[in-house]
Amino acid sequence: SQQGEEDPQALSIQEGENATMNCSYKTSINNLQWYRQNSGRGLVHLILIRSNEREKHSGRLRVTLDTSKKSSSLLITASRAADTASYFCATDVSGGYQKVTFGTGTKLQVIP
Amino acid sequence: DTEVTQTPKHLVMGMTNKKSLKCEQHMGHRAMYWYKQKAKKPPELMFVYSYEKLSINESVPSRFSPECPNSSLLNLHLHALQPEDSALYLCASSLLDTNGDQPQHFGDGTRLSIL
Numbered sequence: 507s508q509q510g511e512e513d514p515q516a517l518s519i520q521e522g523e524n525a526t527m528n529c530s531y532k533t534s535i536n537n538l539q540w541y542r543q544n545s546g547r548g549l550v551h552l553i554l555i556r557s558n559e560r561e562k563h564s565g566r567l568r569v570t571l572d573t574s575k576k577s578s579s580l581l582i583t584a585s586r587a588a589d590t591a592s593y594f595c596a597t598d599v600s601g602g603y604q605k606v607t608f609g610t611g612t613k614l615q616v617i618p
Numbered sequence: 619d620t621e622v623t624q625t626p627k628h629l630v631m632g633m634t635n636k637k638s639l640k641c642e643q644h645m646g647h648r649a650m651y652w653y654k655q656k657a658k659k660p661p662e663l664m665f666v667y668s669y670e671k672l673s674i675n676e677s678v679p680s681r682f683s684p685e686c687p688n689s690s691l692l693n694l695h696l697h698a699l700q701p702e703d704s705a706l707y708l709c710a711s712s713l714l715d716t717n718g719d720q721p722q723h724f725g726d727g728t729r730l731s732i733l
Contacts, residue, residue: 536718548622548708548724549661556719594660598718604649605674606722608660 510595510609518615525582527612529595530575538571538578539596539606549594552580587618621645624709624725632733633699639728641692641709650692651722652684653708661708667692668714699732706730 510531519525529538537556541549555562555571555578562569568581582589595609622643631637641650648669653661666674667686681703683695692709706729710722 539721541724546726546729548726549710549722551721551723554719554721600718604651604666604668604712604714604718605663606718607663611660 510597510607512593512595512609512612514612515610516613516615518617519585521585521587521616521618523585525585525589525614525616527580527593527614529578529580529609531578531595531597531609532576533597533599535573535597535599537598538569539598540567540569540578540580541594541596541608543592543594543611545591552593582614585614585616587616590614590616622709622711622723622725624707624728626728627726628729628731630731630733631696631699633701635699636695636697638696639694639707639709639730641694641711641725642690643711643723644690645711645723646689646713647711647723648689648714649712649720650686651710651712652692652694653710655706655708655727657705665694696730699730701732704730704732 513528539554540552543549553564566583571578592611592613594611596606625640650667652664655661664678665684670686685693706727708727710724712722713720
């Protein structure tokens with residue numbers, strides 16, 4: 507079964523708007539990661555947040571983590587058409603055994 | 619361009635064929651992974667190699683046989699596949715970290731179609 511459920515499943519916004527996607531997970535984690543996948547391509551790592559961190563920034567990305575609610579959010583500010591992709595959260599529950607489980611994903615469309 | 623190279627990009631094979639998928643990285647990563655991704659679904663972990671040894675097999679059918687001949691190469695040997703095995707097969711690599719805090723680097727995958 508999926509460790510992470512993402513919401514919304516699909517999101518369509520205008521260029522320049524902010525995009526927020528959420529991830530909920532089931533078990534305790536060591537860290538949570540966000541990946542992007544363009545159509546027909548591999549996944550690209552965006553950002554990692556450790557279980558003892560609450561918020562992290564990288565460029566136009568802001569990630570929050572609430573371990574009490576077992577949830578995380580990814581905010582993309584000032585979106586661009588090039589941000590159109592699927593976004594997956596991924597959790598590592600294995601404590602160094604490299605087993606990462608991906609969430610169901612959010613498909614983001616940014617309209618120019 | 620990705621730093622993990624997968625070949626071939628596309629593969630069509632019959633159910634009785636034997637073929638292999640290849641993955642190569644030169645980043646010095648000692649963990650390598652195979653994932654299977656069906657359309658509109660997230661990647662599902664199949665195998666993990668750590669220091670060229672198989673460390674995780676997610677109960678994958680024996681018609682999929684992984685091999686890690688050295689620290690840069692990862693193969694997935696295919697035999698007697700079923701139509702439901704048609705999918706995008708992704709390879710990834712990462713540094714090894716006891717805290718599991720290393721991101722994975724993905725190739726662009728091999729799109730496999732079973733006739």
